[in-house]
Amino acid sequence: MGHDKHEVGIEDIEYFLPERFMTSGDLAKDFGFSLSFIEEKIGVKKIYIAGENETTSDLAVEAARKHFDKRPGLENRIGIIAVCTQTPDFQLPHTSAIVHKKLGLGADVACFDIGLGCSGFVYGISIVKSFMEANDIEYGLLITAETYSKVIDDNEKSTKPLFSDAAAATLLSRQPRLIPRNFTFGTDGSGYDSLILRSGNPAIPSGENHLFMDGRRIYNFVASVVPEDVKKCLNINGMELSDIDSFVFHQASNFMLDTLAKKLSIPNDKRLVRNIEHFGNTVSSSIPIALKTILDSANDTQLKILISGFGVGLSWASTILVTE
Amino acid sequence: MGHDKHEVGIEDIEYFLPERFMTSGDLAKDFGFSLSFIEEKIGVKKIYIAGENETTSDLAVEAARKHFDKRPGLENRIGIIAVCTQTPDFQLPHTSAIVHKKLGLGADVACFDIGLGCSGFVYGISIVKSFMEANDIEYGLLITAETYSKVIDDNEKSTKPLFSDAAAATLLSRQPRLIPRNFTFGTDGSGYDSLILRSGNPAIPSGENHLFMDGRRIYNFVASVVPEDVKKCLNINGMELSDIDSFVFHQASNFMLDTLAKKLSIPNDKRLVRNIEHFGNTVSSSIPIALKTILDSANDTQLKILISGFGVGLSWASTILVTE
DSSP states (O other), X not given: OOOOTXXXXXXXXXXXXXXXXXXXXXXXXXHTOOHHIIIIIIOOSEEEOOOTTOOHHHHHHHHHHHHHHHSTTGGGTEEEEEEEXXXXXXXXXXXXXXXXXXXXXXXOOEEEEEEOSTTHHHHHHHHHHHHHHHTTOSEEEEEEEEOGGGTSOTTOTTTTTTBOOEEEEEEEESSOSEEEEEEXXXXXXXXXXXXXXXXXOTTSOTTOOSOEEOHHHHHHHHHHHHHHHHHHHHHHTTOOGGGOSEEEEOOOOHHHHHHHHHHTTOOSSTTBOOOHHHHOBOGGGHHHHHHHHHHHHOOSOOOXXXXXXXXXXXXXXXXXXXXX | OOOOTTOOEEEEXXXXXXXXXXXXXXXXXXXXXXXXXXXIIIOOSEEEEOOTTOOHHHHHHHHHHHHHHHSTTGGGTEEXXXXXXXXXXXXXXXXXXXXXXXXXXXXXXXXXXXXXXXXHHHHHHHHHHHXXXXXXXXXXXXXXXXXXXXXXXXXXXXXXXXXXXXXXXEEXXXXXXXEEEEEEEEEOGGXXXXXXXXXXOTTSOTTOOSOEEOHHHHHHHHHHHHHHHHXXXXXXXXXXXXXXXXXXXXXXXXXXXXXXXXXXXXXXXXXXXXXXXXXXXXXXXXXXXXXXHHHHHOOSOOOEEEEXXXXXXXXXXXXXXXXX
């Protein structure tokens, strides 16, 4: 598989988690769940919660700064910052402008937000990569960042024990360690209200402004659509399931990962990546956080990693990342 | 200037305005302004206001349907819908998923929202064009859509007499009538609070949830940054000011357009496009609405159109559109 020398891909990944957290023990007690339900079915041992005055841009900036700390001068070479979020600091301006200010960057930076949920990282990689190639940009950051804790009802058992606040900053460049091959993208807007935050809509009475999730509908969507999408992604890339070294699915829940493994006949071995135990469902950051673990532990082996994101919208996307 | 036969550009533009409106007479009376201040300095004779239950996706869908009505079958060939908005129907899901549902499209459509204000059309053209080229997508819609009326305080004289609700749907394809040349993009996050809607931020007490605009700061930004950006855009495209047939600036206000014309020494002739009189400031739709007028009246003449968007963020972007 020949690569264009000038192709943009993923060079490095950093992430940031807030200091506050709750343990599976806390959650079991608060909601009257058994510890095994929290730790095994949901799959969570810890969820992270942003501080009272800690916003999405704060998490985003901490993740981005880790790249700048590692390589002095990089901050002057960034040409694009795309922030994928649905819990922005403000309704407007875009959170990427606030990140731009807090990082103290120069004027020649293209900043915009991407409005997507759990499929956002996969979409975002294609959006930022193609934008950088078209506009001859050397370095770019795709930042996935959410503070769902601020829009979750603390008493809501379908969402509170699941979601974590987090940000990941993915550095894209022409010296990539991972290059994306062909992508699949899909949407089923008829499920738009399966995962919804109605605030902002003037037709909705106030008080209904917490995150609502219809877990069964989301489950049925993932179980039926995602395995087919994964097969399609393999097909358009001329690969078989057995060619893939690691499957990095969005970490929706342990139960969902088990379902995908079963439907796709992926043995529950180390090829099926799980990180939800340590991080909770970090929305669009779950895939880059898992990828970082792979990158940090990879030696010189050639790797093929299939990534697949799915959720709010309903929306899904997959691609295969190949080591350079 | 040779064009790649497979390059994506703008094929067609449609827009939609809600039925409700206010006239300059109404606005003059309500705010105690003179008619000449409204009509000449702001430059507005009419502003459009979405119906009480009419949301951003409703306007977006009406604009998109005009394309489908003109060419049966197009709806089955759309591969991407990007909605640029900062007044989404809901905080999540993305408004593009709701547009997808209302248009009844199939599953193989990439849908995402772009979070940007008045610079959004120019950014969006580059985002959608490069995404389509990278992912081999035949037809795409960039929809710019806002319902600022829902977040504006009806008694606020700095915003109410200026902004209109509107949507524009720009069809991109490989049979383009206008092809974008090189782009400039810029951000100054230090001005993030010059135009801001604080709702959504938990650190902000409720009650401060209307659109705030610091008109003087916005004016100073536009007067200093945009003329330099226009010159840079000409420069990176190897053109002179005199090469440009039409200047389509974001229709911020008549006063702003006068300032730009003066700073750039563009004679106030028909080359400087003004449509604010008929539409108000329609945020990210002002440029495509003006472009439609040019496309509809153009004969076979070769045209070079410089477009420049600027506003909330602070954010700006420019490019030159060349007839195919």
